[in-house]
Amino acid sequence: MRIKLIIGExxxxxxxxxxxxxxxxxxxxxxxxxxVVVKKNDCIVIDEExxxxxxxxxxxxxxxxx
Amino acid sequence: MxxxxxxxxxxxxxxxxxxxxxxxxxxxxxxxxxxxxLDILNSLRKRNIIDLVAVTIDEGIHGYRExxxxxxxxxxxKLGVEHKIVTFKEYFGxxxxxxxxxxxxxxxxxxxxxxCGVFRRWILNRVARDEGATKIATGHNLDDETQSIVMxxxxxxxxxxxxxxxxxxxxxxxxTIKIKPLREIPEKEIGLYVVARELDVxxxxxxxxxxxxxxxxxxxxxxxxxxxxxxxxxxLRGFDKMKPVLKREFSRKYPIGVCEKCGEPSxxxxxxxxxxxxxxxxxx
Numbered sequence: 001m002r003i004k005l006i007i008g009e010x011x012x013x014x015x016x017x018x019x020x021x022x023x024x025x026x027x028x029x030x031x032x033x034x035x036v037v038v039k040k041n042d043c044i045v046i047d048e049e050x051x052x053x054x055x056x057x058x059x060x061x062x063x064x065x066x
Numbered sequence: 067m068x069x070x071x072x073x074x075x076x077x078x079x080x081x082x083x084x085x086x087x088x089x090x091x092x093x094x095x096x097x098x099x100x101x102x103x104l105d106i107l108n109s110l111r112k113r114n115i116i117d118l119v120a121v122t123i124d125e126g127i128h129g130y131r132e133x134x135x136x137x138x139x140x141x142x143x144k145l146g147v148e149h150k151i152v153t154f155k156e157y158f159g160x161x162x163x164x165x166x167x168x169x170x171x172x173x174x175x176x177x178x179x180x181x182c183g184v185f186r187r188w189i190l191n192r193v194a195r196d197e198g199a200t201k202i203a204t205g206h207n208l209d210d211e212t213q214s215i216v217m218x219x220x221x222x223x224x225x226x227x228x229x230x231x232x233x234x235x236x237x238x239x240x241x242t243i244k245i246k247p248l249r250e251i252p253e254k255e256i257g258l259y260v261v262a263r264e265l266d267v268x269x270x271x272x273x274x275x276x277x278x279x280x281x282x283x284x285x286x287x288x289x290x291x292x293x294x295x296x297x298x299x300x301x302l303r304g305f306d307k308m309k310p311v312l313k314r315e316f317s318r319k320y321p322i323g324v325c326e327k328c329g330e331p332s333x334x335x336x337x338x339x340x341x342x343x344x345x346x347x348x349x350x
Contacts, residue, residue, distance in 0.1 A: 034254060034288060037261045044262055062098060062257025064271030 001053035005029070008061070016051070023047035025057065035063040067262050070255055074106050074247050081232040083245040084201065086115050091199035091242070093190055094120040094142065094149070096134035096268040098260045099205030101141055103248055105265060107203060108145045121193050123186055124153040126161020127273065134268040141266055152193060154185055158343060165346075166274070174345070178274035181342060188330060188339040194242040206246040209253040209284065212298040215305045217283045228317045231309065238322045240331040252298065 003025075005014050016025065022045055026033045033047050039058040040049055051057060078084050092107060094100045104120060111118040122138040124131055135151060142149035155161050160168075162182055169175035194202050211230065218226040234244040248256065260267045275281050290297050324330065325337035327344075336344060 032288075034291065037254075037257050039261075044258065060257075060261055061269060062261065063253055064269070064275075 001051075003051060003054070004056040006056065006058040007031075020051045021047065022049045022051060022057070025051050026059070029059075031059060031061075036061050067259055070251060070259050071106055071109075074103075074251065077232070077250055078247050081245075083203075083233055083247055084110070084116055087117075088200045089117040089119070089198060090201045090203050091190070091194045091197055092118060092120045093186075093202065093204045094122050094138045095205075096122065096136070096138035096141070097205070098256050098265075098267045098269070099207055099248060099253075100138075101265050101267050102256050102259050103203060103205045104141055104145065104147065105263065106247070108147060111147070119148045119150065119197055119199065121150045121152060121190070123189055124151060124155075125182055125186070126154050126163050128163055130270060130273055133270070137266055137268045144266075150193065150197075152189055154189075157189055157192075158185060158339070160346075162274070169346075177278060179278045179280065182274070184338045184342065188328075188337070190244075191240075191242060191330060195240070199242055202242050202244045204244065204246055205248055207248045207251050207253045207256055208298050208302060209287070211246070211249050212287055212301045213280050213284050215301055216287060217280060220283070221279075224312065224316045225318055227305075228309070228313045230305070236331075237319075238331045240324065250299075250302065 001017075002013055002015055005012055016028065020028070022038050022040070023033055026036070026038070026047075037060045038045055038047075038049075039060070040051070041056050042058075084090065090107060092100065092104060094104055107116065107118050110116045120138070120142045122135055124135050139149060139151065153161075162178060162185075165181055166175070166178050171177075190202050190204075193199075214230055215227065218224075218230070232246050232249050234241070236243070259265075287298060287301075323332055323335075325332040325340050326335050327340040328337060330337050330339070332338075332340075334341070
């Protein structure tokens with residue numbers, strides 16, 4: 001399936017395979033889920049939220065090192 | 067979101083952090099913690115329970131602080147809260163960048179966080195007195211507080227441990243009482259709050275923070291929290307239970323004096339900030 005991934009200023013369409021949750025997606029793109037807030041189609045969602053074809057997923061980093 | 071706000075207001079009541087009529091000086095960096103606290107304290111200001119003034123300290127960290135200062139100013143303006151911007155340069159004659167670039171660790175320099183912490187505390191205390199504030203509020207969260215507990219324990223700084231808590235206690239009236247209303251709110255929840263409320267926040271990490279012991283301890287606790295999600299809360303709760311005993315056994319009653327140079331309260335003849343400044347004068 002194809003989703004739109006937004007991280008900060010960057011926006012890209014990515015292809016992912018199989019059924020995935022937000023947490024699975026974050027693992028794939030190597031981002032620690034405890035440091036971010038995720039919006040799916042403009043709504044804040046939890047890590048267990050399923051990701052579906054055509055979704056827009058915005059990853060907002062809220063915790064920085066230090 | 068309401069539940070986080072209610073939890074903060076409940077803690078303010080539980081620990082008696084504020085009294086009606088208090089004038090609160092808020093340390094507003096523009097980061098998520100202080101912006102959330104501004105949002106909540108402003109609700110008390112609007113209900114005429116407290117008076118509020120925000121202060122942003124520009125340490126002089128090029129490429130990092132400028133944006134935070136702008137965001138802090140925008141937030142204060144939007145809410146109609148009085149806002150002051152003060153700098154290390156005006157109080158100490160040099161920016162943090164200048165301090166760090168001029169001296170090396172070999173020449174006796176400490177790490178950036180040591181200077182930053184001492185100078186920021188000095189400024190907050192001075193500005194609070196100048197403003198006639200009765201409380202200083204900071205946005206320290208559960209993650210920060212747990213790090214402080216573990217850091218001081220690991221380093222054996224038991225005297226420092228006796229001073230950790232939601233509200234400072236000092237016998238010296240030149241020290242304005244400091245309060246931490248977000249002390250029991252996890253950092254991640256603060257992130258959720260500001261995103262959900264669509265608050266204008268400076269999301270960036272201080273470039274100097276990486277070199278700190280706090281950062282090492284912070285990563286270690288975050289790692290533990292993955293498998294043990296309540297570990298920070300239990301660390302804080304356990305510590306708060308032990309604290310009265312620690313205080314009884316280890317709290318040192320300093321003779322209350324003032325720094326002979328700046329007049330701020332100090333246990334020694336020179337306060338920590340003035341002793342750094344003196345070292346540099348000798349070095350120059």
